[in-house]
Amino acid sequence: MAVISPFQAWRYDVSRVPVSDVITQPYDKITPEMQERYYASHNNNLVRIILGKRFPGDSRNENVYTRAAAAFRQWQQSGVLRLDPRPSLYRYSQTFSHPYASQMSIERQGYIGLGRLEDYSDGIVFRHELTHSKPKADRLDLLRATGTHFEQIFMLYSGAPEIDNILKSEAPADIEVTDEYGVIHRVWRISDPSLISAVQSHMLDQKLIIADGHHRYETALNYRKERRPTAESAGPAPYDSMMMTFFNMHSPNLVVLPTHRVVFGLPGFSASQLHNGARQFFNVEEVDAAIPGARAVALLREAGHAGTALLAASADRVFLMHTPKAIGGNRFAGLSLRQQSLDVVQLHRCLLEGVLKISEEAIRNLQNVSYHRDAEDALAQVRSGQAQAAFLMNPVRMDQIRDIAFAGEVLPQKSTDFYPKLLSGLTIYAME
Helix, strand or coil, X not given: CCCEECECCEEECCCCCCHHHCCECCHHHCCHHHHHHHHHHCCCCCHHHHCCCCCCCCCCCCCHHHHHHHHHHHHHHHCCEEECCCCEEEEEEEEEEECCEEEEEEEEEEEEEEEXXXXXXXXXXXXXXCCCHHHHHHHHHHHHHHCEECCCEEEEEXXXXXXXXXXXXXXXXXXEEECCXXXXXXXXXXXXXXXXXXXXXXXXXXXXXXXECHHHHHHHHHHHHHHCCXXXXXCCCHHHEEEEEEEECCCCCCEEECCEEEECCCCCCCHHHHHHHHCCCCEEEEECCCCXXXXXXXXXXXXXXXXXXXXXXXXXXEEEEECCCCCCCCCCCCCCHHHHCCHHHHHHHHHHHHHCCCCHHHHHCCCCEEEECCHHHHHHHHHCCCCCEEEEECCCCHHHHHHHHHCCCCECCXXXXXXXXXXXXXXXXXCC
């Protein structure tokens, strides 16, 4: 069962600091340029903790993690951060425009609370992608130094539509801030024990899927393992839970975007080679070589109604690939039919690995493949000569993510892009 708990969050004192100057995007979405901008925006910007600068003279006693811990203590002591007086859940609303339909305003509602950590084998929390060791080592060092979760992970629950109504409030939000992408974030503190109890009851029979935050979740599992005195501790401890934001996976306002692939650095690449190789696996149609990104997305969406559809662009040619052909051999070895039906799997196994001969290891290590949310940006990389080919695709559907996750399977890395991201710094969970 999914065990949810209220907590006393540390939050920025809005009378002391402007929230818009101190919150950030999630740490793994912060580019070097964004890091510099966040540093310049305010001395108390959260980036100084979740993604601080590293310096040549750093040592065991003075480094990015010790500076993060010192900054957090100083902000607590000075009153920049204040502890909420009562354990609470935090209703969280995001109002935004769909990137592909900017005239349409969407509001996504969920809530922030503590979720009990569960091993994947327990069948309560499910992942949908694999993780890598380097990011987990970094997050574990930060967690050891601070004993604090500064960011929520994005968690999906499988039902209980009543929760949105339970937490609904006509009161003004405790926090309202617009981020750099124009998304309006609002937070309400919910301290009424009866409302909290009702949410907990509805969550008990839920299965949970990690949408964003796999590395942080597994870091929290590792931290719990370090801290537990025995395999079975005497009772729940602060490190047995972490801060999560929960959304209903059946909500029509849950937006999943595709992550397009751009290929570079291949010796002997040619558009003709790609075209001829792709015809082994798909029906291939050549389309306007100058097709703009918005039209390419619309064309993919139309073609995708009948099944798999991919669009490949070189510097001077563009191909629409659809209706996969029956393939013999072991091209999809080790993958279930659920996984084989995904556009992203068809792209990786047939085109990247099968036609272009990019190994799975090279893809995993970003040797010849980069990832882009924006179709126009991906096409521009190729048309400017910075890359050799761009592969555009439709997003993975939520029902596909659900079925694969609940079956204990995973998607290729960078298969999903849940939009918008959760802001970091709205609530903070200190375990010590």
